[in-house]
Amino acid sequence: MCDQTFLVNVFGSCDKCFKQRALRPVFKKSQQLSYCSTCAEIMATEGLRENETLASLKSEAESLKGKLEEERAKLHDVELHQVAERVEALGQFVMKTRRTLKGHGNKVLCMDWCKDKRRIVSSSQEHAVTMPCTWVMACAYAPSGCAIACGGLDNKCSVYPLTFDKNENMAAKKKSVAMHTNYLSACSFTNSDMQILTASGDGTCALWDVESGQLLQSFHGHGADVLCLDLAPSETGNTFVSGGCDKKAMVWDMRSGQCVQAFETHESDINSVRYYPSGDAFASGSDDATCRLYDLRADREVAIYSKESIIFGASSVDFSLSGRLLFAGYNDYTINVWDVLKGSRVSILFGHENRVSTLRVSPDGTAFCSGSWDHTLRVRDGGRWAF
Amino acid sequence: MAQGSGDQRAVGIADPEESSPNMIVYCKIEDIITKMQDDKTGGVPIRTVKSFLSKIPSVVTGTDVVQWLMKNLSIEDPVEAIHLGSLIAAQGYIFPISDHVLTMKDDGTFYRFQAPYFWPSNCWEPENTDYAIYLCKRTMQNKARLELADYEAENLARLQRAFARKWEFIFMQAEAQVKIDRKKDKTERKILDSQERAFWDVHRPVPGCVNTTEMDIRKCRRLKNPQKVKKSVYGVTEESQSQSPVHVLSQPIRKTTKEDIRKQITFLNAQIDRHCLKMSKVAESLIAYTEQYMEYDPLITPAEPSNPWISDDVALWDIEMSKEPSQQRVKRWGFSFDEILKDQVGRDQFLRFLESEFSSENLRFWLAVQDLKKQPLQDVAKRVEEIWQEFLAPGAPSAINLDSHSYEITSQNVKDGGRYTFEDAQEHIYKLMKSDSYARFLRSNAYQDLLLAKKKVWLP
Numbered sequence: 114m115c116d117q118t119f120l121v122n123v124f125g126s127c128d129k130c131f132k133q134r135a136l137r138p139v140f141k142k143s144q145q146l147s148y149c150s151t152c153a154e155i156m157a158t159e160g161l162r163e164n165e166t167l168a169s170l171k172s173e174a175e176s177l178k179g180k181l182e183e184e185r186a187k188l189h190d191v192e193l194h195q196v197a198e199r200v201e202a203l204g205q206f207v208m209k210t211r212r213t214l215k216g217h218g219n220k221v222l223c224m225d226w227c228k229d230k231r232r233i234v235s236s237s238q239e240h241a242v243t244m245p246c247t248w249v250m251a252c253a254y255a256p257s258g259c260a261i262a263c264g265g266l267d268n269k270c271s272v273y274p275l276t277f278d279k280n281e282n283m284a285a286k287k288k289s290v291a292m293h294t295n296y297l298s299a300c301s302f303t304n305s306d307m308q309i310l311t312a313s314g315d316g317t318c319a320l321w322d323v324e325s326g327q328l329l330q331s332f333h334g335h336g337a338d339v340l341c342l343d344l345a346p347s348e349t350g351n352t353f354v355s356g357g358c359d360k361k362a363m364v365w366d367m368r369s370g371q372c373v374q375a376f377e378t379h380e381s382d383i384n385s386v387r388y389y390p391s392g393d394a395f396a397s398g399s400d401d402a403t404c405r406l407y408d409l410r411a412d413r414e415v416a417i418y419s420k421e422s423i424i425f426g427a428s429s430v431d432f433s434l435s436g437r438l439l440f441a442g443y444n445d446y447t448i449n450v451w452d453v454l455k456g457s458r459v460s461i462l463f464g465h466e467n468r469v470s471t472l473r474v475s476p477d478g479t480a481f482c483s484g485s486w487d488h489t490l491r492v493r494d495g496g497r498w499a500f
Numbered sequence: 501m502a503q504g505s506g507d508q509r510a511v512g513i514a515d516p517e518e519s520s521p522n523m524i525v526y527c528k529i530e531d532i533i534t535k536m537q538d539d540k541t542g543g544v545p546i547r548t549v550k551s552f553l554s555k556i557p558s559v560v561t562g563t564d565v566v567q568w569l570m571k572n573l574s575i576e577d578p579v580e581a582i583h584l585g586s587l588i589a590a591q592g593y594i595f596p597i598s599d600h601v602l603t604m605k606d607d608g609t610f611y612r613f614q615a616p617y618f619w620p621s622n623c624w625e626p627e628n629t630d631y632a633i634y635l636c637k638r639t640m641q642n643k644a645r646l647e648l649a650d651y652e653a654e655n656l657a658r659l660q661r662a663f664a665r666k667w668e669f670i671f672m673q674a675e676a677q678v679k680i681d682r683k684k685d686k687t688e689r690k691i692l693d694s695q696e697r698a699f700w701d702v703h704r705p706v707p708g709c710v711n712t713t714e715m716d717i718r719k720c721r722r723l724k725n726p727q728k729v730k731k732s733v734y735g736v737t738e739e740s741q742s743q744s745p746v747h748v749l750s751q752p753i754r755k756t757t758k759e760d761i762r763k764q765i766t767f768l769n770a771q772i773d774r775h776c777l778k779m780s781k782v783a784e785s786l787i788a789y790t791e792q793y794m795e796y797d798p799l800i801t802p803a804e805p806s807n808p809w810i811s812d813d814v815a816l817w818d819i820e821m822s823k824e825p826s827q828q829r830v831k832r833w834g835f836s837f838d839e840i841l842k843d844q845v846g847r848d849q850f851l852r853f854l855e856s857e858f859s860s861e862n863l864r865f866w867l868a869v870q871d872l873k874k875q876p877l878q879d880v881a882k883r884v885e886e887i888w889q890e891f892l893a894p895g896a897p898s899a900i901n902l903d904s905h906s907y908e909i910t911s912q913n914v915k916d917g918g919r920y921t922f923e924d925a926q927e928h929i930y931k932l933m934k935s936d937s938y939a940r941f942l943r944s945n946a947y948q949d950l951l952l953a954k955k956k957v958w959l960p
Contacts, residue, residue, distance in 0.1 A: 305874030400521035435797035
């Protein structure tokens with residue numbers, strides 16, 4: 114750092130920027146130089162930065178985290194379930210399986226509904242003829258209903274135009290869109306057939322142009338595999354949420370690629386994230402056997418859905434249309450239905466004979482479908498009985 | 501059996517992988533199992549039961565287990581407790597003494613607890629050589645209770661073919677195990693034999709049963725010893741022990757850099773500055789939203805005329821496809837501006853209303869920008885130009901009204917011609933429509949008549 118007690122008024126050419134300025138002596142590695150005041154200041158701050166060790170930065174980050182928690186706690190004046198006491202209870206739920214789909218020869222890993230509310234695409238771990246790779250972990254229906262996207266251990270996301278002509282070889286028309294450096298864990302079309310959002314075991318998410326395969330935006334920030342994502346339901350929305358093995362849920366701005374909010378309260382991998390229908394909150398399901406609700410306006414976890422008797426991880430979550438019910442599929446082969454506002458469990462559904470790996474409510478909310486390692490998909494719905 | 505005396509846990513659990521998903525579940529189950537066996541704190545009664553001429557040592561009944569689970573884990577429904585019990589059995593922590601199939605029944609069936617040596621948390625991935633030794637040894641012992649089941653006999657035959665060349669080695673190992681076993685006390689042997697069998701029921705399950713050792717492939721790389729040589733259940737070391745056929749996924753461990761932390765600090769500072777709502781406000785908002793939409797939620801309020809999945813009648817979907825919206829649907833347009841924009845029919849009605857007021861350019865601009873964002877990359881530049889010409893250029897036919905600041909930003913953006921060129925402008929127009937045209941539309945006769953079902957929709 115330069116010694117500022119000796120201000121020698123020398124006017125001349127600065128040793129750094131060579132401009133004609135008032136100069137002062139500066140010591141760099143025991144060599145005396147003459148810098149103008151601007152360059153001297155820059156050198157001083159650079160020196161400061163170099164002196165920042167990893168440890169000092171980490172402790173600064175920790176103290177900021179503490180301050181953030183303090184600030185948020187000030188706004189935590191009540192619990193959601195307390196306010197929700199005045200809401201009428203839901204009563205008994207009876208859910209029936211309406212369809213059991215047995216086409217797969219192996220574990221069902223993923224499914225998605227078509228916007229026509231009737232069709233489903235699902236993927237599994239199998240040696241199917243049409244899809245050239247095993248372990249297809251992610252699949253999505255295009256908004257038009259004319260194509261599907263899928264991928265998995267091949268590290269890619271490919272788009273297949275749908276055809277009802279059985280003679281056509283779907284693999285031939287395949288278009289590789291996304292390329293990651295590790296497995297593809299999730300994919301979703303934006304509100305158009307032309308863009309796909311992907312999540313990968315390489316710790317990143319990415320937005321792709323389907324036609325050209327060009328990367329439009331990438332999202333870095335997760336410290337481990339990203340396992341799931343969900344797009345915000347807004348009409349003008351440009352955000353999405355992702356969950357990963359780093360136990361974090363992160364909200365991203367699609368335009369800038371920046372993370373705008375992050376939540377870290379889970380104790381293990383976050384397997385599934387889904388927005389609350391209004392877009393103001395989202396739910397997550399984790400290997401710590403809990404589901405949680407995070408509100409974006411409070412920037413906080415606002416509810417936790419758990420029970421002593423639920424010890425296996427939640428693999429997949431989705432809301433009913435009004436957001437009152439949260440359906441969660443678990444690795445203990447069951448589906449638990451939660452009252453989102455009151456925090457209590459409304460129903461437990463049996464039926465699958467192995468892990469429930471994927472679960473989605475249909476686009477108009479008339480039913481929900483669950484896929485399992487028992488090779489089947491079940492479409493269920495129910496009616497409410499009053500007390 | 502290669503089990504050290506007093507060897508409660510072959511491999512300790514206190515290491516970094518404790519937080520891996522499987523281990524979390526194992527820890528919880530082990531906690532439950534330990535409490536269950538603790539008679540000081542109301543555990544399950546473990547008894548020796550007399551049967552014919554012999555005794556059955558160290559067993560519990562299914563009913564006792566189910567009762568205990570209900571009481572200690574606050575489970576109200578016995579079905580749930582039975583299911584949890586079955587899962588704990590399937591994972592390998594408790595087993596029926598007379599069945600290879602690992603389930604729990606709420607009756608007098610006898611169960612035994614698994615020895616900690618065989619607990620799944622020790623991350624056993626026993627090789628087929630171990631299994632071969634086991635099955636071979638079973639055939640050497642002349643006991644009815646050790647007779648091979650059909651599927652086991654088939655497995656043994658297959659293994660004999662696969663390991664034809666080293667069968668002598670396997671046979672010798674099996675003999676060695678039999679010798680070790682003979683030295684043990686009779687009762688202890690009964691218990692150990694059953695525990696060993698239960699271990700193999702987990703790792704080589706009965707055909708048709710769930711193999712609970714199967715892992716989610718995305719989580720595999722966090723196995724305790726993915727690259728190390730496997731340890732044998734019987735302490736057998738072999739030169740050529742094979743790797744697990746698990747797809748080993750490479751993930752370079754990225755250390756946190758100073759830059760990472762600087763970014764984190766910037767992020768945290770931004771979060772501290774963020775204006776947040778109080779929980780009470782947030783709770784009110786979530787409740788209000790849910791209550792407003794409950795009548796539209798088919799899983800809570802039965803859909804009219806019927807839910808197609810229940811009645812097999814698609815009338816509901818046909819009605820939605822038609823251009824005639826129900827009163828309920830029209831009412832929904834009034835919930836928020838987004839609702840009317842989401843609904844094709846609502847959008848059309850709103851557009852007609854604006855056309856009647858000669859102010860439709862705002863909505864048409866908004867729709868055009870939405871459409872722009874859906875275009876493939878190669879078409880974006882062209883569309884940007886078209887939108888600019890139609891709505892914003894001097895003398896544009898459908899000129900929209902933007903403040904000078906937005907106009908400045910937008911005309912700058914147009915030079916780059918990207919997908920987000922009109923974001924700023926679109927946001928302004930959205931807010932304008934929301935506070936002005938949308939509000940007036942809701943008050944208009946056109947909307948009110950629809951809402952009260954006095955008139956039909958305006959048709960094109």
